[in-house]
Amino acid sequence: xxxxxxxxxxxxxxxxxxxxxxxxxxxxxxxxxxxxxxxxxxxxxxxxxxxxxxxxxxxxxxxxxxxxxxxxxxxxxxxxxxxxxxxxxxxxxxxxxxxxxxxxxxxxxxxxxxxxxxxxxxxxxxxxxxxxxxxxxxxxxxxxxxxxxxxxxxxxxxxxxxxxxxxxxxxxxxxxxxxxxxxxxxxxxxxxxxxxxxxxxxxxxxxxxxxxxxxxxxxxxxxxxxxxxxxxxxxxxxxxxxxxxxxxxxxxxxxxxxxxxxxxxxxxxxxxxxxxxxxxxxxxxxxxxxxxxxxxxxxxxxxxxxxxxxxxxxxxxxxxxxxxxxxxxxxxxxxxxxxxxxxxxxxxxxxxxxxxxxxxxxx
Amino acid sequence: xxxxxxxxxxxxxxxxxxxxxxxxxxxxxxxxxxxxxxxxxxxxxxxxxxxxxxxxxxxxxxxxxxxxxxxxxxxxxxxxxxxxxxxxxxxxxxxxxxxxxxxxxxxxxxxxxxxxxxxxxxxxxxxxxxxxxxxxxxxxxxxxxxxxxxxxxxxxxxxxxxxxxxxxxxxxxxxxxxxxxxxxxxxxxxxxxxxxxxxxxxxxxxxxxxxxxxxxxxxxxxxxxxxxxxxxxxxxxxxxxxxxxxxxxxxxxxxxxxxx
Numbered sequence: 001x002x003x004x005x006x007x008x009x010x011x012x013x014x015x016x017x018x019x020x021x022x023x024x025x026x027x028x029x030x031x032x033x034x035x036x037x038x039x040x041x042x043x044x045x046x047x048x049x050x051x052x053x054x055x056x057x058x059x060x061x062x063x064x065x066x067x068x069x070x071x072x073x074x075x076x077x078x079x080x081x082x083x084x085x086x087x088x089x090x091x092x093x094x095x096x097x098x099x100x101x102x103x104x105x106x107x108x109x110x111x112x113x114x115x116x117x118x119x120x121x122x123x124x125x126x127x128x129x130x131x132x133x134x135x136x137x138x139x140x141x142x143x144x145x146x147x148x149x150x151x152x153x154x155x156x157x158x159x160x161x162x163x164x165x166x167x168x169x170x171x172x173x174x175x176x177x178x179x180x181x182x183x184x185x186x187x188x189x190x191x192x193x194x195x196x197x198x199x200x201x202x203x204x205x206x207x208x209x210x211x212x213x214x215x216x217x218x219x220x221x222x223x224x225x226x227x228x229x230x231x232x233x234x235x236x237x238x239x240x241x242x243x244x245x246x247x248x249x250x251x252x253x254x255x256x257x258x259x260x261x262x263x264x265x266x267x268x269x270x271x272x273x274x275x276x277x278x279x280x281x282x283x284x285x286x287x288x289x290x291x292x293x294x295x296x297x298x299x300x301x302x303x304x305x306x307x308x309x310x311x312x313x314x315x316x317x318x319x320x321x322x323x324x325x326x327x328x329x330x331x332x333x334x335x336x337x338x339x340x341x342x343x344x345x346x347x348x349x350x351x352x353x354x355x356x357x358x359x360x361x362x363x
Numbered sequence: 364x365x366x367x368x369x370x371x372x373x374x375x376x377x378x379x380x381x382x383x384x385x386x387x388x389x390x391x392x393x394x395x396x397x398x399x400x401x402x403x404x405x406x407x408x409x410x411x412x413x414x415x416x417x418x419x420x421x422x423x424x425x426x427x428x429x430x431x432x433x434x435x436x437x438x439x440x441x442x443x444x445x446x447x448x449x450x451x452x453x454x455x456x457x458x459x460x461x462x463x464x465x466x467x468x469x470x471x472x473x474x475x476x477x478x479x480x481x482x483x484x485x486x487x488x489x490x491x492x493x494x495x496x497x498x499x500x501x502x503x504x505x506x507x508x509x510x511x512x513x514x515x516x517x518x519x520x521x522x523x524x525x526x527x528x529x530x531x532x533x534x535x536x537x538x539x540x541x542x543x544x545x546x547x548x549x550x551x552x553x554x555x556x557x558x559x560x561x562x563x564x565x566x567x568x569x570x571x572x573x574x575x576x577x578x579x580x581x582x583x584x585x586x587x588x589x590x591x592x593x594x595x596x597x598x599x600x601x602x603x604x605x606x607x608x609x610x611x612x613x614x615x616x617x618x619x620x621x622x623x
Binding site for chain 2: 265293
């Protein structure tokens, strides 16, 4: 069955999957089904866990309907040309009983699909945020409000979009093989197991409960985490960021530089303040930061930063095959965990910048 | 006997009906397939369009279902214009057979477009043997000046490699002149109702074209303006050129040759 992303070129994955029993158990316990693709991210534990922990369907949402979330994820993955995530969401919609014809109708003509206006507004929001980024945040907020979407639900939609942006980049940039996922609904044994899959999916998805306010979070994304106070998203986001900063693979300075470059490339008004302050605490002068952000290079950068600063910029707007070839070239110069962590940080930065523009007011 | 005839007739009618229904079903399935193919093609076209105009403009085009007015898409932007031209094209075009000339030109345009695209530029149009490209006009690009000069250096390297191929075939080597300038302009859908394209217009583009003309005067291949030099990283090697007067601009224009 032809899909809208069949024409998107996809390079072979440059990483070998690495078995990690603890990670497998963790994912199975949380998602209630195995997730074999996590093995590709296993060398960087926080990254692999973030792909599980930040997935909105496992108790992170309080209000947003899962069907709306699935549809938002479908169009965002389509916009980002992520063959893997697109096929995964399609397979999930199909396993949950949606006919192929209906999925195709939704993909082909969303504006006129037989969906409620609020769902259409959420889908349009996902599409516009992936295309325009923070620059279109104000207009996107207004459009959702006009459709009657409340503030809390809006924050959850923004989170679903941002996390799909993160997941799309993680899978596209690392070139995770998409064929097995694309072929899934065509295989006889999978079709026979469809009711069982539907049962397992429904069992694994659940809405979360309101959490006590006052989530402790440290800069540089404390304002973003605080914007979700009272929601399980705050704790999940806080834990992921803590694990990211604690990871010893790349230096804190290098990770901050990746965040800074992505934020500059997206013309984000929200993130730079905290990130530049954090870089200053790392001992980098404002002049060096300015030079890095203006020219993607500075004499003070170490060899790894010299490679990853321009790479971070390439993760903002890209064609999958082009960035996948770039990763293959970097594979010769960096260790696997270094490259994977850089992909993880850049992917998360892309998601969080878009999220910050929606839920945090600029200083 | 009569009953048997009636049953037979009913069966024939039923069979005819079933046949007609089957024909209709097959026709509907065929139409559905055609519709799916057409929709897929449209989706791919929309993705392709996203690379030719800013996402917001494409969204408006799709949402409106018609061509929006130029006013609806026009916005002021700071972008970088790169203007490239072949040196000695007229003389070469008189010497070569049309088919050979077309092949040489196509090879040149392909290599130059690839170099521009690799550095996040967008080829707006081919003007005879010239190329007009923009950086930062479609997607916001804070690194547009560095990108444009890197693209020009990649064009120089690509042309050198192409010239090796051409001279091996006994064909004349090509030479290039590139002018780059950064400044404000009007970006939007420009053209007549029958044919519109996303363009960037204003004095920035005109000056890039004039600076390209100065490459012949200064006998260099890549020239940038003072405004562009001010935005460039320290790693580029530039040589100042004497100020020159150009058509349409009162003050002499200060330019820099890009060595590497």
